[in-house]
Amino acid sequence: MAIFKFKNFMGWFSSLFKKKKNLKLGLYGPPNGGKTTLANRICLDWLGEEMGSVSNIEHETREINVKERIQIKKKGKALSFNLVDTPGIATKIDYEDFLKHKMSKTEAKARAKEATKGVIEAIKWLDNMDAVVVVLDSTVNPYSQVNITIIGNLAARNIPVLLVANKIDLKKSDVKKIASAFPQYKIVGISAQRGDNIEEFYDELFKLVK
Structure with a gap:
């Protein structure tokens, strides 16, 4: 009887810590x-501060950035997680691409090296993720090797995935094309910059980690 009670207590004790664990929510996708x-939109909405810098030049984010203990509250429910913003995944990084942005050769090579290291780290971090939001530019053709590689890695690890079709405020946006490319996943069209449709995105986050 005492052993039975002890097992029950240990089960309750373990479950208590599991419930308190902060989920790791990763933001993945190709550059730009x-x-x-x-990430900045989420942090501004719920923490009142931005998470990182943005740029029109590819691979602005070259290191893993983590913002801890974000809590989203909607309709009487709360969702707590650590947000992980990752470097853009690319199958090829050429320093010459950065020269077009008036960088010196030294700067371009350094950025390419850092970006390559960032891609490797982002892939390694996949094993730590409880759920992933894949952010795609809805003005760009989704049928790319990079996107297929990202989705394939997530599927192989059985990680819950939500696809975000970003930049719906732009004329060339085509959310339906992304939906056709990846019909097995829920897709939400948003403008992260303007906040368009962001409430639906938050609703889907709750469903993603239920």
Whole structure:
């Protein structure tokens, strides 16, 4: 009888800590899809501060950035998580691409090296994720090797995924094309910069980690 009670107590004790664990929510996707812009939107909405810098130049985010203990509250429910903003995933990083942005050769090579290291780290961090939001630029053709690689890695790890079709405020936005490319996933069209449809995004986050 005492052993039974002890087991029950240990089960309750373990479950208590599991409930208190902060989920790790990763933002993944190709460069310039708007991951950091979305991270900033989330942090501004719920913490009152931004998370990172953004730029029109690819690979602005070259290191893993983590913002801890974000709590979203909607309709009497609360969702707590650590937000992980990752460097853009790319299959090829060429320093010459950065020269177009008036960087010196030394700066371009350094950025390419940092970006490559960031991609490797982002992939390693996948094993730590409880759920992932894949942020795609809805003005860009989704049928790319990078997107297929990202989705394939997530599927192989059985990580819950929500697809975000970002930049719906732009004329070339085509959310339906992304939906056709990845019909197995829920897709939410948003403008992370303007906040368009962000409430639906938050609703889907609750469903993602239920």
